[in-house]
Amino acid sequence: MQTPRPGRLAARLASPLLARLSASSLAKAGALLLAVIVAASLLAPLISPYSPVEPSGPPLQPPSLRHPLGTDRLGRDVFTRILYGGRIVLWVVALSVALSAAVGVPLGLVSGYLGGRLDRILSMVMDAVYAFPSLVLAIALAAVLGPRPENAAVAIAVVYVPTYFRMVRGQVLQVKASPFVESLRALGLPTGRILRRHVLPHIIQTVMVVFSLSAADAVLTEAALSYFGLAVTPPTPDWGFDLYNAKGFALQYPWLIAAPGAAITLLALSLALIGEGLGETARQGG
Amino acid sequence: MGLLRYVAVRAALIVPSILILYTIAFLVLRVLPGNPILAVLGTKNIPPEQLRQLEHELGLDKPLWRQYLDYLWNALHGDFGKSLVVRGRSISADLKERLPATIELALAGLLASLVLGFATGVPAGLRRGTKLDTAMRLYGSITYTLFIPWLGLLLQLVFAVWLGIFPVSGRIDPTVGLHPLTGFYVLDSIIERNWAALRDVVAHLFLPALTLGIVLSGPYTRLVRNNLAAVMESRFILAYRARGVRESRLVLHALRNALIPVVTYAGLQFALLLGGAVLTETTFDWPGIGTYLVEKIQYRDYPAIQAVVIVFAALVGLVSLLVDVVYALLDPRIRY
Amino acid sequence: MTAVAETVLRVEGLTVHYYTLRGIVRAVEDAWLEAGSGELVALVGESGSGKSTLGLALLNLVPPPGRVVRGSVYVGSTDILSLRGEKLRQARGSLVSIVFQDPFTTLDPVRRIGDQIEEVLVEHGVQREEARARAREVLEEVGLPRSVAERYPHQLSGGQRQRVSIAAAIALWPSVLVADEPTTALDVVVQKQIMDLIDGLRRSHGMAVVLVTHDIALAAERADRLAVMYAGQIVEQGPAGEVVARPLHPYTRMLLASVPDIDSDRWPEPIPGQPPDLRAPPPGCRFHPRCPEAVEKCRREEPPLTLLPGGRAVKCWLHAGRE
Numbered sequence: 001m002q003t004p005r006p007g008r009l010a011a012r013l014a015s016p017l018l019a020r021l022s023a024s025s026l027a028k029a030g031a032l033l034l035a036v037i038v039a040a041s042l043l044a045p046l047i048s049p050y051s052p053v054e055p056s057g058p059p060l061q062p063p064s065l066r067h068p069l070g071t072d073r074l075g076r077d078v079f080t081r082i083l084y085g086g087r088i089v090l091w092v093v094a095l096s097v098a099l100s101a102a103v104g105v106p107l108g109l110v111s112g113y114l115g116g117r118l119d120r121i122l123s124m125v126m127d128a129v130y131a132f133p134s135l136v137l138a139i140a141l142a143a144v145l146g147p148r149p150e151n152a153a154v155a156i157a158v159v160y161v162p163t164y165f166r167m168v169r170g171q172v173l174q175v176k177a178s179p180f181v182e183s184l185r186a187l188g189l190p191t192g193r194i195l196r197r198h199v200l201p202h203i204i205q206t207v208m209v210v211f212s213l214s215a216a217d218a219v220l221t222e223a224a225l226s227y228f229g230l231a232v233t234p235p236t237p238d239w240g241f242d243l244y245n246a247k248g249f250a251l252q253y254p255w256l257i258a259a260p261g262a263a264i265t266l267l268a269l270s271l272a273l274i275g276e277g278l279g280e281t282a283r284q285g286g
Numbered sequence: 287m288g289l290l291r292y293v294a295v296r297a298a299l300i301v302p303s304i305l306i307l308y309t310i311a312f313l314v315l316r317v318l319p320g321n322p323i324l325a326v327l328g329t330k331n332i333p334p335e336q337l338r339q340l341e342h343e344l345g346l347d348k349p350l351w352r353q354y355l356d357y358l359w360n361a362l363h364g365d366f367g368k369s370l371v372v373r374g375r376s377i378s379a380d381l382k383e384r385l386p387a388t389i390e391l392a393l394a395g396l397l398a399s400l401v402l403g404f405a406t407g408v409p410a411g412l413r414r415g416t417k418l419d420t421a422m423r424l425y426g427s428i429t430y431t432l433f434i435p436w437l438g439l440l441l442q443l444v445f446a447v448w449l450g451i452f453p454v455s456g457r458i459d460p461t462v463g464l465h466p467l468t469g470f471y472v473l474d475s476i477i478e479r480n481w482a483a484l485r486d487v488v489a490h491l492f493l494p495a496l497t498l499g500i501v502l503s504g505p506y507t508r509l510v511r512n513n514l515a516a517v518m519e520s521r522f523i524l525a526y527r528a529r530g531v532r533e534s535r536l537v538l539h540a541l542r543n544a545l546i547p548v549v550t551y552a553g554l555q556f557a558l559l560l561g562g563a564v565l566t567e568t569t570f571d572w573p574g575i576g577t578y579l580v581e582k583i584q585y586r587d588y589p590a591i592q593a594v595v596i597v598f599a600a601l602v603g604l605v606s607l608l609v610d611v612v613y614a615l616l617d618p619r620i621r622y
Numbered sequence: 623m624t625a626v627a628e629t630v631l632r633v634e635g636l637t638v639h640y641y642t643l644r645g646i647v648r649a650v651e652d653a654w655l656e657a658g659s660g661e662l663v664a665l666v667g668e669s670g671s672g673k674s675t676l677g678l679a680l681l682n683l684v685p686p687p688g689r690v691v692r693g694s695v696y697v698g699s700t701d702i703l704s705l706r707g708e709k710l711r712q713a714r715g716s717l718v719s720i721v722f723q724d725p726f727t728t729l730d731p732v733r734r735i736g737d738q739i740e741e742v743l744v745e746h747g748v749q750r751e752e753a754r755a756r757a758r759e760v761l762e763e764v765g766l767p768r769s770v771a772e773r774y775p776h777q778l779s780g781g782q783r784q785r786v787s788i789a790a791a792i793a794l795w796p797s798v799l800v801a802d803e804p805t806t807a808l809d810v811v812v813q814k815q816i817m818d819l820i821d822g823l824r825r826s827h828g829m830a831v832v833l834v835t836h837d838i839a840l841a842a843e844r845a846d847r848l849a850v851m852y853a854g855q856i857v858e859q860g861p862a863g864e865v866v867a868r869p870l871h872p873y874t875r876m877l878l879a880s881v882p883d884i885d886s887d888r889w890p891e892p893i894p895g896q897p898p899d900l901r902a903p904p905p906g907c908r909f910h911p912r913c914p915e916a917v918e919k920c921r922r923e924e925p926p927l928t929l930l931p932g933g934r935a936v937k938c939w940l941h942a943g944r945e
Contacts, residue, residue: 124303131557139564265431
């Protein structure tokens, strides 16, 4: 058997995943919602004629036919800002989840498999970070790094590494104890190959569930960082930041806070539903 | 006796976690920003001698490892150093002032989330498979993904501004004349028998606690529902029924068994509670460590931020210890 | 031995069905049973024969999706199946009670033994003080020291826990005790102790015991009367000694032959075939597919219950028309 190339590996992973997805109505609903949000953000220029950073009408206008979600205090179309803001949020979330997984999964694999001192020390560090309020750490990191989406992504990524680490390590420990891996070792196969070809496929399924759920968390964490002005600088559109800026006007112009808040929750919800749906089918032995 | 040893062992494990977090905080806050003073003052031009004098004052000219150990040593003695931004201001004093407010909010939020969790979880657990059950499970999923500042804002708008039932923000109305003893205003107003103050404090506490409670209640809904359902179907409940015990008492017994995982979960989620409290505080202008932290972040007051991290790490550790103790008390299988 | 004893349990036409998503499972069909004061009636059958369901039905405790469709369970002059709500609750534990098979899951793990037994008494109107004393008394009656009342279930062995279950079941001295495989989960030495205990209790208090078991050897050893159950129906019933010595129903005969006998050279013979799917039991006699003596009539018509002298009854075409 040859080591699957990345493309074929992806294909191998996709089909059971799709099967699991379609088995759960919860996951399907979530996937649909996610698809809508992603599509809307990516196709923003096609959907809206306005610019998200230039004013396109009188300020603080209530929703109308021209501006379905009204305009903000600088006369910018709110709907457009939501659409483009989605790009920022999706970008940060995708980047942070990818980074966390890229660091957490291999570390978990190695640590779990090799065990010993390395494992003990690493586990202790990861447990300490995991137990700590993630938002506080992310805020501190983001503040030090500076308000850019990429920095926010790094801050979030650091905070979620322990999640992936612990999950993968736990699975590896389970698999490691299984007789079939014992026999592979007895046959003298090198560690790397055992990890890559035999251990990894077993744990990918569980990682997928964690992926979705931590992505949902990441959306909320990004929103919080953005709310505190740690993710973007004006005039870049970002949901959390817009919400914060609209706070003072909320009483008279409630649509200004309705939109960004709803967007955050809907995106997080879609990801959470996918994760829960996958988890459900996993428990049912899907 | 077993309990005491159990507690001692768990207590000892807190120390490494605090150290690890302190180290991470130190690396992030001291090492990364380069020269903290310049970071605070921005790009203002400052004469080199004055810079050096400031550095010496704040102990920043010592080697890094020295600063690391010194700060830790002082912190163990309750001295968290001085603020970088507010000249001469003791951080410990700030913390002492603000910590009770955050803890009070966190506890109120925990209470709210438990009440909501049980209120939604028990009916769902007793009537599994019905529409009510599905509705409750949906409740759990949705509440978890609500953005706290948004929810808080909405609750403020509806209940404080439009309906005027609750105050919009803050912790207390100064005119009620409370003289804080412990810093926990609810406790203090009871001690003083100042009922007007108590009413006022609870009114101020209500919306923030509700916000926090709603967002954190989802997992409890699921936990209570699943565990209650599992226990109600278990053999010993059937045995109880066979002995002619009333249904209402049966549910009580089932709840006692189902409570155990809820307590453990509450402890594990304390970190989430703290994080949520930070967001809630900023939304409601609550004078706790959350708003303190955000303020200090804005001003790049690194020593203060470091102190907050240590305090949070200690809090989380203590709570997990507390949970272990309560768990041991609830489940006799652990103790004996 | 039993002819003069007053009948405390009379089960007539008991039918229990489970309404599942996959069809209606006819778990118990037209069951009939009698037990006199102090008598031990053994209900013997393979797993899936419906014996446990019958046991639960005697307390009207069949869990959903099961339902009692027809029949009556008379304990004394009260039909348990006609009781509802509060009256039913009161009857359970005081008129009829049950001891379950698995002592490891039938006690509340977070409460003390004493509290659990006290509760049975208090829930039936006994005053707290008296209940406390009585709980400790009944623990002694089942052979446990009074100090057990302060302990938690996980601190006791399986045999001890089963004694506690028995104590909770007899605390109010019900007329009928259902014992659902009470010794199956225990080792052989403890089995004898528990069965001895049950024997002692029933004799001293005139309590009828319905012993539900798959172990015909145990039944033969301990029972006064024996009822054999197959596929939801009671196919033979009578004094234990008689049924074992001269089994009438082919199933009974094969059941006896399938048990190893230490005193003879006979090799145990398993019964060929499988018990039927109770969602669609075979027409006519439910045993006919596995019966070596089945005739054409057995395949078409269900045999009637034939009462024979000596307190025996059998449901088989081979013996119909002999009364």
